Amino acid sequence: MPLYQNLEALHRERKKYLGNQCGLVPTMGALHQGHLALIERAQIENESVWVTIFVNPTQFNNASDLHAYPVSLKEDIEAIHKINPAINIFAPSIKDMYPEEVHAKSHAFNALDTVMEGADRPDHFNGVITIVSKLFEAVQPHYAYFGEKDFQQLQIIKNWVKTTNIPTTIVPCPIIREANGLAMSSRNELLTKTTRAEAGFIYNTLKHCASNGMKKAAIYAHIANAFAKHPAFTLHYALCVDEMTLKEVTEVNAKDNQRIFVATSVEGVRLIDNIALK
Numbered sequence: 001m002p003l004y005q006n007l008e009a010l011h012r013e014r015k016k017y018l019g020n021q022c023g024l025v026p027t028m029g030a031l032h033q034g035h036l037a038l039i040e041r042a043q044i045e046n047e048s049v050w051v052t053i054f055v056n057p058t059q060f061n062n063a064s065d066l067h068a069y070p071v072s073l074k075e076d077i078e079a080i081h082k083i084n085p086a087i088n089i090f091a092p093s094i095k096d097m098y099p100e101e102v103h104a105k106s107h108a109f110n111a112l113d114t115v116m117e118g119a120d121r122p123d124h125f126n127g128v129i130t131i132v133s134k135l136f137e138a139v140q141p142h143y144a145y146f147g148e149k150d151f152q153q154l155q156i157i158k159n160w161v162k163t164t165n166i167p168t169t170i171v172p173c174p175i176i177r178e179a180n181g182l183a184m185s186s187r188n189e190l191l192t193k194t195t196r197a198e199a200g201f202i203y204n205t206l207k208h209c210a211s212n213g214m215k216k217a218a219i220y221a222h223i224a225n226a227f228a229k230h231p232a233f234t235l236h237y238a239l240c241v242d243e244m245t246l247k248e249v250t251e252v253n254a255k256d257n258q259r260i261f262v263a264t265s266v267e268g269v270r271l272i273d274n275i276a277l278k
């Protein structure tokens with residue numbers, strides 16, 4: 001299994017591949033079916049695939065969230081191995097990725113970071129782009145795969161790639177869900193079994209709002225009512241948003257590429273989800 005644990009080893013291996021089909025799947029580990037779907041797709045679409053596993057400290061805005069983040073390197077390696085033992089895995093140390101200070105650089109995001117996760121988690125997207133830029137620089141991918149569960153992250157990465165002329169195509173991949181509809185996330189591991197089962201209501205609520213031709217006010221009222229029935233879940237926001245600008249829309253219109261986004265916390269775990277309006 002090709003496992004590289006520092007940049008020097010990665011560079012030595014990366015320069016052997018001279019083609020134009022190198023795919024990257026950046027992850028923070030604790031891999032679930034959602035990650036594996038990204039890896040499988042990268043595997044189908046590229047000759048050389050890199051999966052990175054690194055819990056990036058600069059994108060966490062509270063220490064307890066960072067310390068609670070699940071780590072399962074051995075199981076992650078086994079899961080990747082099952083897809084294809086030739087996939088390259090890069091699992092560096094903090095010192096390797098942040099040799100000087102563990103600090104996020106500031107980036108300009110055309111206001112895409114002023115709403116939702118960006119508003120609730122100051123500096124989060126600076127941390128994400130800081131590490132994604134280091135990983136892109138190291139792996140030099142032609143294609144990079146990101147899930148639509150983190151839709152705001154995906155749009156910010158697309159915008160960053162475009163404005164900085166990075167020659168990587170960003171490949172968005174659909175949300176993979178648990179049997180009850182809960183969007184797959186490494187954080188789901190931190191929920192008790194009962195709460196994880198109850199959390200299925202989030203997707204059912206979004207699905208109802210997205211497919212019934214409801215007006216914006218009716219959507220917000222429906223989401224508020226649904227959360228009121230599940231008092232353990234604190235609703236941070238529910239927003240109908242334009243997919244490109246991430247700005248709240250004045251009127252809901254299924255033809256205009258709009259999405260409904262929610263963020264909630266339960267048992268100290270933050271969960272996010274979104275759905276396209278149909």
Ligand code: PAF
Pocket residue numbers: 026027028054056059128131132150153
């Ligand atoms: O989506 C994630 O898991 C992380 O934000 C990423 C893109 C791997 C950067 O640390």
